[in-house]
């Protein structure tokens with residue numbers, strides 16, 4: 176997986192990366208209160224749990240992405256996988272947004288979206304539909320699969336499968352939007368697309 180560096184570089188500890196903006200920077204679309212709970216309790220909680228679980232095991236000195244790769248699909252290590260994957264997913268999510276973001280992209284990523292989805296509007300429809308149709312908790316993603324861009328969804332803590340390169344993600348666990356939107360996931364996803372998407376981050380992931 177490429178994208179953000181999630182730390183965990185072999186000193187036995189997975190670190191909680193800093194938020195790339197202030198906790199109130201995404202208002203009014205995502206409140207400071209939501210970010211404080213989401214980052215300060217949920218994301219930070221996954222970091223604490225995974226560190227507790229890997230302590231003294233063969234995973235202790237691996238980086239985060241290696242832990243995710245080695246525990247994926249292993250029923251005995253599901254707790255480590257879930258917490259490690261959620262550390263990765265949340266770091267990727269914070270970086271997928273920025274104040275003043277959203278709307279249609281420009282440049283290389285815009286051309287690629289037009290080529291692979293037909294239009295920006297078609298991409299938006301596909302992304303929103305993945306985010307809304309994810310039953311229960313999970314994530315919607317824009318990924319690069321070989322040469323093609325695709326929209327996928329993953330459930331619970333799952334990350335895009337090996338070989339897929341994530342470009343953007345949105346968290347559709349209720350904790351991501353309930354304080355601001357209650358059950359209106361569609362309004363949250365719409366705000367994400369219209370006002371928050373960090374297209375520079377997506378393009379950096381696209382061009383590697």
Ligand code: FE
Pocket residue numbers: 213217265346348350351
């Ligand atoms: Fe979350």
